Amino acid sequence: xxxxxxxxxxxxxxxxxxxxxxxxxxxxxxxxxxxxxxxxxxxxxxxxxxxxxxxxxxxxxxxxxxxxxxxxxxxxxxxxxxxxxxxxxxxxxxxxxxxxxxxxxxxxxxxxxxxxxxxxxxxxxxxxxxxxxxxxxxxxxxxxxxxxxxxxxxxxxxxxxxxxxxxxxxxxxxxxxxxxxxxxxxxxxxxxxxxxxxxxxxxxxxxxxxxxxxxxxxxxxxxxxxxx
Amino acid sequence: xxxxxxxxxxxxxxxxxxxxxxxxxxxxxxxxxxxxxxxxxxxxxxxxxxxxxxxxxxxxxxxxxxxxxxxxxxxxxxxxxxxxxxxxxxxxxxxxxxxxxxxxxxxxxxxxxxxxxxxxxxxxxxxxxxxxxxxxxxxxxxxxxxxxxxxxxxxxxxxxxxxxxxxxxxxxxxxxxxxxxxxxxxxxxxxxxxxxxxxxxxxxxxxxxxxxxxxxxxxxxxxxxxxx
DNA sequence: GAGTGTGAACGTCTTCACAGCA
DNA sequence: TGCTGTGAAGACGTTCACACTC
Numbered sequence: 377x378x379x380x381x382x383x384x385x386x387x388x389x390x391x392x393x394x395x396x397x398x399x400x401x402x403x404x405x406x407x408x409x410x411x412x413x414x415x416x417x418x419x420x421x422x423x424x425x426x427x428x429x430x431x432x433x434x435x436x437x438x439x440x441x442x443x444x445x446x447x448x449x450x451x452x453x454x455x456x457x458x459x460x461x462x463x464x465x466x467x468x469x470x471x472x473x474x475x476x477x478x479x480x481x482x483x484x485x486x487x488x489x490x491x492x493x494x495x496x497x498x499x500x501x502x503x504x505x506x507x508x509x510x511x512x513x514x515x516x517x518x519x520x521x522x523x524x525x526x527x528x529x530x531x532x533x534x535x536x537x538x539x540x541x542x543x544x545x546x547x548x549x550x551x552x553x554x555x556x557x558x559x560x561x562x563x564x565x566x567x568x569x570x571x572x573x574x575x576x577x578x579x580x581x582x583x584x585x586x587x588x589x590x591x592x593x594x595x596x597x598x599x600x601x602x603x604x
Numbered sequence: 605x606x607x608x609x610x611x612x613x614x615x616x617x618x619x620x621x622x623x624x625x626x627x628x629x630x631x632x633x634x635x636x637x638x639x640x641x642x643x644x645x646x647x648x649x650x651x652x653x654x655x656x657x658x659x660x661x662x663x664x665x666x667x668x669x670x671x672x673x674x675x676x677x678x679x680x681x682x683x684x685x686x687x688x689x690x691x692x693x694x695x696x697x698x699x700x701x702x703x704x705x706x707x708x709x710x711x712x713x714x715x716x717x718x719x720x721x722x723x724x725x726x727x728x729x730x731x732x733x734x735x736x737x738x739x740x741x742x743x744x745x746x747x748x749x750x751x752x753x754x755x756x757x758x759x760x761x762x763x764x765x766x767x768x769x770x771x772x773x774x775x776x777x778x779x780x781x782x783x784x785x786x787x788x789x790x791x792x793x794x795x796x797x798x799x800x801x802x803x804x805x806x807x808x809x810x811x812x813x814x815x816x817x818x819x820x821x822x823x824x825x826x827x828x829x830x831x832x
Numbered sequence: 833g834a835g836t837g838t839g840a841a842c843g844t845c846t847t848c849a850c851a852g853c854a
Numbered sequence: 855t856g857c858t859g860t861g862a863a864g865a866c867g868t869t870c871a872c873a874c875t876c
Contacts, residue, residue, distance in 0.1 A: 395867095426796060428807065433835090434871095435869080438868080447836050451876070452834090466815050468818060470822075488709045491810060534821070560821050568629070579656065584625075584629065585790055587723070589789075591624050593695060593764070594695025621845095622846090623845095666859085669859060675857080677852070677856080678857050680858080
């Protein structure tokens, strides 16, 4: 989950982390339903659509009850209304600009990937340490030198930072982002990042995901050989 | 976590899912230590290096105790030995070939990203539905038509499937992977996948990660305005 | 009848605290 | 003395089951 530093315990107003992690999944399914013209949905149906870890009706109901309940007994949830309240809770009324650092292989793909902008996270700027890349246009956005980072963050009134640099550069880049005023970071570099209190880091490590799958594959193979 | 279907409860031989998810993080830090010539490490140091959710000494010790303990009291853990036993537990002795479906923006980047092969997950084949892409070389690997998928999986003796297609195509592609014998899937498409029992799916959804960060940003802003 | 909302039971994960060993 | 290994306690998250409402 969100990496939290020292802090003895978090006591937010209310919503559990596990629930927060599932709200985007519900939202995704709800948008699909709305596009199909569906007006209401039951917790059972929503659980099925959201799938995976979000896949039980009871869990859906508990989760949604945290947003000041909105369902109708005997009927289900109003799709449009649910979309509104989840969006509000996630702070999606506002668009959050993204600054992406590291325009290598992965950074390039992320910048070109339309899924960010279309979901309310427009890429405001690209940065790279390599002088050869400066000025290059990626997905219609110019690559800038790191020195311009503070100005961009200030001009945007805050931003989410995305780190797509090699592991060696990640901590340094992270420090610069934080110094520039960024308080939320998504880290693709395979390294743990140290950040001061009040800054949130989430990480995506592709190799780690594969290794977890490997564990399960391994287990499955083993089970065939030694059938308990 | 790993998406599990119906099943009332999983009872594996032993290691908790939460621990499995952290083992790759320890492994990463241990490799870095080994490269620096460090021979032993304490649970406290390892917790610091692995960072994030893996960041408490007690947790590290509990986690490592599941691998049939290997530390020395008063000293710490032998780095090389720990690398071996974690690797063994994760099934990394064997190399797991990866078949990647969808050579669009993201798929292209994943195929070009060296981090897979270097960590024991060589890309065995690329597939795409678009006839214009067939034959194209990406990262030295040829793009093939989906019809060749079963043969490739069989020839490799199993594989991990990576889905990097648009959301609309993902379920269909997933079905084809499963039919071809793939039992572990990493899904980048923003959709829930239905799979039969015995198949594991892990998902990475970039927009979801950003939305979770958005929630925390939102909360931080709110806290400034209404200082409790 | 159908489906939500929720206390209470349950299971899992984390943290504590300390005994035990090099 | 220093650090591991681990039962026991505690926090957190999920599931159950049923009262309640439309």
